[in-house]
Amino acid sequence: xxxxxxxxxxxxxxxxxxxxxxxxxxxxxxxxxxxxxxxxxxxxxxxxxxxxxxxxxxxxxxxxxxxxxxxxxxxxxxxxxxxxxxxxxxxxxxxxxxxxxxxxxxxxxxxxxxxxxxxxxxxxxxxxxxxxxxxxxxxxxxxxxxxxxxxxxxxxxxxxxxxxxxxxxxxxxxxxxxxxxxxxxxxxxxxxxxxxxxxxxxxxxxxxxxxxxxxxxxxxxxxxxxxxxxxxxxxxxxxxxxxxxxxxxxxxxxxxxxxxxxxxxxxxxxxxxxxxxxxxxxxxxxxxxxxxxxxxxxxxxxxxxxxxxxxxxxxxxxxxxxxxxxxxxxxxxxxxxxxxxxxxxxxxxxxxxxxxxxxxxxxxxxxxxxxxxxxxxxxxxxxxxxxxxxxx
Amino acid sequence: xxxxxxxxxxxxxxxxxxxxxxxxxxxxxxxxxxxxxxxxxxxxxxxxxxxxxxxxxxxxxxxxxxxxxxxxxxxxxxxxxxxxxxxxxxxxxxxxxxxxxx
Ligand code: SF4
Ligand code: SF4
Numbered sequence: 001x002x003x004x005x006x007x008x009x010x011x012x013x014x015x016x017x018x019x020x021x022x023x024x025x026x027x028x029x030x031x032x033x034x035x036x037x038x039x040x041x042x043x044x045x046x047x048x049x050x051x052x053x054x055x056x057x058x059x060x061x062x063x064x065x066x067x068x069x070x071x072x073x074x075x076x077x078x079x080x081x082x083x084x085x086x087x088x089x090x091x092x093x094x095x096x097x098x099x100x101x102x103x104x105x106x107x108x109x110x111x112x113x114x115x116x117x118x119x120x121x122x123x124x125x126x127x128x129x130x131x132x133x134x135x136x137x138x139x140x141x142x143x144x145x146x147x148x149x150x151x152x153x154x155x156x157x158x159x160x161x162x163x164x165x166x167x168x169x170x171x172x173x174x175x176x177x178x179x180x181x182x183x184x185x186x187x188x189x190x191x192x193x194x195x196x197x198x199x200x201x202x203x204x205x206x207x208x209x210x211x212x213x214x215x216x217x218x219x220x221x222x223x224x225x226x227x228x229x230x231x232x233x234x235x236x237x238x239x240x241x242x243x244x245x246x247x248x249x250x251x252x253x254x255x256x257x258x259x260x261x262x263x264x265x266x267x268x269x270x271x272x273x274x275x276x277x278x279x280x281x282x283x284x285x286x287x288x289x290x291x292x293x294x295x296x297x298x299x300x301x302x303x304x305x306x307x308x309x310x311x312x313x314x315x316x317x318x319x320x321x322x323x324x325x326x327x328x329x330x331x332x333x334x335x336x337x338x339x340x341x342x343x344x345x346x347x348x349x350x351x352x353x354x355x356x357x358x359x360x361x362x363x364x365x366x367x368x369x370x371x372x373x374x375x376x377x378x379x380x381x382x383x384x385x386x387x388x389x390x391x392x
Numbered sequence: 393x394x395x396x397x398x399x400x401x402x403x404x405x406x407x408x409x410x411x412x413x414x415x416x417x418x419x420x421x422x423x424x425x426x427x428x429x430x431x432x433x434x435x436x437x438x439x440x441x442x443x444x445x446x447x448x449x450x451x452x453x454x455x456x457x458x459x460x461x462x463x464x465x466x467x468x469x470x471x472x473x474x475x476x477x478x479x480x481x482x483x484x485x486x487x488x489x490x491x492x493x494x
Pocket of ligand 1: 450470474
């Protein structure tokens with residue numbers, strides 16, 4: 001591994017704010033909410049200090065924040081915002097509009113439980129509620145990934161084959177407020193990597209006036225939605241290419257998924273976000289005792305990496321899928337549901353067990369993950385979702 | 393007036409992305425085909441005040457050389473505003489609304 005350069009101690013929020021400084025978007029519109037407040041607060045300081053050329057719009061709600069970004073993006077600007085939990089929920093209405101109008105807005109998102117009961121800590125119910133919105137969704141394991149993914153997200157979203165918005169999210173407090181050493185890139189390299197935003201059509205182009213967002217009834221809506229569906233499908237290739245290019249330039253490659261010691265694994269877990277880091281510790285420990293276990297981390301949940309998951313898990317005997325959100329369908333939570341759906345295509349299907357953990361920021365410990373692996377290896381799994389760490 | 397195009401509905405692969413519409417494109421399409429009533433001009437009652445032209449919300453009163461000459465039925469929606477506003481001659485309106493026969 002090459003020697004790490006330019007190491008800086010940063011929390012997840014600081015890392016995302018620094019990425020935004022280096023991206024230097026034209027417009028940032030935001031409203032504060034714990035635990036994402038710092039991202040835009042730090043960024044507003046960069047604006048005040050003249051370190052960026054961004055127009056910062058302090059709005060009265062998250063609904064307005066995303067609305068302002070939509071207006072700015074349609075006008076031809078590179079627009080970004082940051083939010084969390086209820087803030088994202090207040091954006092839901094506008095998220096579908098950003099995606100439907102094909103506006104490449106990036107949201108720095110910190111995963112936090114949704115009310116009620118009110119809770120400020122991390123789970124993934126907020127972004128999971130937006131999983132059908134047409135946004136790309138990138139979940140980060142640590143601050144480094146958050147920093148790198150923000151930079152890549154700009155390129156991915158603005159790619160002509162994609163033109164969709166994205167959330168880049170970190171687990172509330174676990175990543176957003178924990179200090180880690182991250183490798184930062186020089187400002188000019190980020191600037192060069194993201195390039196400038198050159199929309200094909202932009203409303204401030206007075207020489208080519210057009211209408212955006214007109215009523216679209218039975219005769220056209222379906223065709224426009226079909227285009228959006230195709231954009232989401234094509235995004236997979238773009239995400240892979242840009243993740244690879246990032247790796248070639250800066251030494252850290254990214255893909256839709258990351259696998260850890262899966263090659264000969266008999267049991268594996270599937271997980272999103274910071275818990276992947278904890279699972280790696282468990283895997284290393286248990287492998288010392290000869291247990292053949294591994295992990296699949298879903299980095300990009302939208303579009304869903306069904307091909308990669310199927311390929312990676314085809315030889316595993318038993319898979320435990322860990323959801324940090326339930327989904328309330330009375331059956332099985334969303335990540336498990338989609339993983340199971342894509343594995344159904346295999347002739348030799350692994351057994352699947354479902355686990356919900358960490359709601360409202362409840363700790364997920366090394367011991368809990370060890371227990372999950374032990375259950376998977378015991379062959380005594382059943383189809384009922386298990387709730388890890390909840391008092392009976 | 394621009395030539396009226398018959399709208400050919402494109403498939404999703406050919407349509408411009410994201411509900412993009414060129415400005416001023418209504419001139420090129422027949423937008424009045426759902427009208428239930430139409431205005432009919434009675435020239436002998438017309439005093440050429442051009443109130444109809446001023447009030448029409450759809451620019452569907454055709455004026456040539458400063459004279460009212462009739463209606464653009466490709467775009468008139470039959471709202472009846474012109475007929476309401478028309479003063480006519482000695483109380484006899486120069487525009488009356490008739491049921492549209494299809
Ligand atoms: S009926 Fe309405 S749309 Fe038609 S010409 Fe009169 S004012 Fe214009
Ligand atoms: S408002 Fe009536 S009188 Fe005046 S120009 Fe029009 S048709 Fe003629």
